[in-house]
Amino acid sequence: MTMKRIFSLLTVTAAAIAAVSCTCSPKKALLPTISGKAGEVVIVIDKTDWEGAVGTELRDLLASDCPFLPQKEPLYTLVDIVPSAFTNIFQIHRNIIIVNIGNDVTEPGIVYRQDVWAQPQCVISVNAVDSDSALQLIKDNSKIILNTIEQAERDRIIANSIRYEERSIAPVVKGFIGGSPHFPTGYSIKKQTSDFIWIEYATTYVTQGFFVYRYPASGTADDFQVGNIVAKRDEFLKDNVPGMFENTYMTTSDITTPGLEYIRYKGRDFAEVRGYWEVHNDYMGGPFISHSFYSRDGKDIIVLEGFVYAPRYDKRHYMREVESILYSFEWDDTED
Numbered sequence: 001m002t003m004k005r006i007f008s009l010l011t012v013t014a015a016a017i018a019a020v021s022c023t024c025s026p027k028k029a030l031l032p033t034i035s036g037k038a039g040e041v042v043i044v045i046d047k048t049d050w051e052g053a054v055g056t057e058l059r060d061l062l063a064s065d066c067p068f069l070p071q072k073e074p075l076y077t078l079v080d081i082v083p084s085a086f087t088n089i090f091q092i093h094r095n096i097i098i099v100n101i102g103n104d105v106t107e108p109g110i111v112y113r114q115d116v117w118a119q120p121q122c123v124i125s126v127n128a129v130d131s132d133s134a135l136q137l138i139k140d141n142s143k144i145i146l147n148t149i150e151q152a153e154r155d156r157i158i159a160n161s162i163r164y165e166e167r168s169i170a171p172v173v174k175g176f177i178g179g180s181p182h183f184p185t186g187y188s189i190k191k192q193t194s195d196f197i198w199i200e201y202a203t204t205y206v207t208q209g210f211f212v213y214r215y216p217a218s219g220t221a222d223d224f225q226v227g228n229i230v231a232k233r234d235e236f237l238k239d240n241v242p243g244m245f246e247n248t249y250m251t252t253s254d255i256t257t258p259g260l261e262y263i264r265y266k267g268r269d270f271a272e273v274r275g276y277w278e279v280h281n282d283y284m285g286g287p288f289i290s291h292s293f294y295s296r297d298g299k300d301i302i303v304l305e306g307f308v309y310a311p312r313y314d315k316r317h318y319m320r321e322v323e324s325i326l327y328s329f330e331w332d333d334t335e336d
């Protein structure tokens with residue numbers, strides 16, 4: 001079976017994000033900037049419904065555990081308010097879900113909008129005549145609801161990465177693999193060899209890093225099996241990412257099996273692997289995410305990987321940042 005066929009069969013439907021209806025304000029230029037912390041979602045809902053089945057479904061969807069983080073952290077931090085409290089201070093929040101339940105609802109369904117009261121804002125309205133109908137709407141559209149909020153968070157990070165880009169990095173990465181993510185100010189190239197680049201932003205207690213490497217493709221389905229991806233990863237990291245002490249180096253932790261998804265995103269197919277890294281013979285570790293895909297000529301496998309080391313802090317936001325930077329990858333069209 002060809003890799004093209006595998007991707008077409010197993011692709012995560014990221015295209016569904018773009019398929020949702022979007023109504024943008026004609027006065028967008030006059031809108032204030034959004035408020036709220038990254039990863040927060042304001043939910044406007046009656047107290048009875050929040051404490052009932054509808055609220056439980058929303059919490060199960062949006063506040064479930066983030067995958068592949070060392071400690072339990074919810075996907076999103078939820079802030080519930082009753083409709084009467086939905087005033088200006090909340091209307092400019094970054095992510096809003098409005099649950100509108102009542103006999104006066106004439107067009108039941110879910111409406112996805114952008115930049116209603118602020119920008120860049122994501123607003124999702126769940127309109128139903130009763131609680132049972134609202135519950136079913138959320139269940140039937142759970143994937144699109146989750147993807148819409150996730151994409152909104154990702155787009156904000158990418159926009160900032162482009163706006164405040166460290167312009168010295170992309171030309172180096174493009175020269176190596178024919179394209180590059182957008183790395184914001186603060187990142188720098190820590191190491192570069194003929195087949196490996198290490199890019200990093202480090203503060204006293206937090207490190208966010210990226211590896212870019214390539215190796216010959218076999219042209220078979222084995223190229224994108226998780227075992228082969230991890231084996232190649234460990235080869236490159238052992239040779240290029242030493243620890244602080246002798247005979248220490250970064251590797252893939254075997255505390256759990258890394259997760260694999262085949263994704264199509266903005267016309268690109270890639271294998272996304274999530275897991276944990278650790279330092280062999282040391283106690284450092286954390287989460288990582290990688291994207292593996294063919295080079296434009298199909299001769300090589302290109303790997304982009306992001307990782308986080310933040311032993312003192314929650315890691316959800318740091319991981320969402322590096323993941324979003326990976327998703328900002330663009331081919332260098334000047335090569336065409």
